[in-house]
Amino acid sequence: MSEIRILIVDDSSVMRKIVERSLRQAGLEIMKVHEAGSGTEGLDVLKVSQVDLILSDINMPSMDGLEFLRQLRAQNLAAGVPVVMITTESSEEHVKQAILAGAQGYIRKPFTAEQVKERVLPLVCAA
């Protein structure tokens, strides 16, 4: 697998580190990690940087993950880049909203590296 560039959007810096660590444990060769603390910051990153994978929390201040996804599509940023939501919200309704907003995957916190591998690797390999 070639090296990839990722964007992790989460208002918790600790969770961003845990997500990155889990991706590495899943076997992803990560060339560059961009971090953003909100959807607004995530959009700013994508205006100047190319990424191969986006992982985003939902429940964030300033701009939440669902609005971030909608803005991503509306502004035609990161077209074709898979987006995986990583969040504490786990109801079917939240999953449905995320998929409707354009997410390709959904991981519930707390998670294991194995779950990250199962949900993320197929998307990265298919992209």
Added chain:
Amino acid sequence: MAVSLRESVQLVSDPRNLDASIEEIFQLMLGVNCERTSEPLAKEPESVTAVVGFGGLLSGACVFSCGSSAAMKIAAHMTGMDFDEVDDTVKDGIGEICNMLAGAWKGKVPDLAANCGLSVPAVITGRDYNLRVQAPEFQLKHAYRFEDAGFAVTIVCDGLQ
């Protein structure tokens, strides 16, 4: 049909849901086992409290409290780093534990998972403070221990539709 939790209050307030949520989060995110304890938490000069609010069919809060040494130990397990003070990373880690706990707890009851939102975590640190919350509907307060660290979790419900 309008959803109501009023008739499933016993399910919502089942104390086993809180224990199961703690077990899940500490095993998956920290790699440690916790046990529930009836012993009071050791008093420490500085303590850390995280609060995540519930809104929707249930209003209230999830409150996670511990001393500074337990907070640093939890953050160390989460990040793989060592801490000698309660810095922003430690506070962030405790806030995230509380956030995951609130999400896992409400996720145990499907109607609650779908109809109850979470606030972003607020974290309070300091000495000699008390947190008083009203819980007219119900309150769960459990203390837990892992290794030599202790913490307390309180679920307060001040409104149920």
